[in-house]
Amino acid sequence: MTAEIAPVVRNEAAKRADYDNAVAAETAKALAEAQLGAIANAATSTDATGARGVLAAAEVAVASAVEQRKYHQGRLTFEEQRTTPLQTMLVAVEG
Numbered sequence: 001m002t003a004e005i006a007p008v009v010r011n012e013a014a015k016r017a018d019y020d021n022a023v024a025a026e027t028a029k030a031l032a033e034a035q036l037g038a039i040a041n042a043a044t045s046t047d048a049t050g051a052r053g054v055l056a057a058a059e060v061a062v063a064s065a066v067e068q069r070k071y072h073q074g075r076l077t078f079e080e081q082r083t084t085p086l087q088t089m090l091v092a093v094e095g
Contacts, residue, residue, distance in 0.1 A: 034050075035050055036050050037049035037052045038050070039052055040052070040056060
């Protein structure tokens with residue numbers, strides 16, 4: 001009779017371990033989602049929180065830096081175009 005019970009007990013122990021692993025995985029998933037934070041929602045005007053909020057803020061900062069770079073590059077190009085004729089004349093005079 002114990003020979004018949006042993007496989008059943010082993011099977012039950014394996015199923016219990018599978019269940020415990022699944023519960024642990026769900027708990028880890030819930031914790032990871034909590035650490036990520038809420039997703040921004042334009043409809044309700046809520047900002048992202050947690051890691052998602054940090055990512056959203058970083059994306060805004062990068063976009064701002066790119067726009068600043070374009071602006072300053074445009075100023076530099078304009079100044080170079082404005083002063084090139086003067087530099088050419090100066091070189092000709094100093095000759």
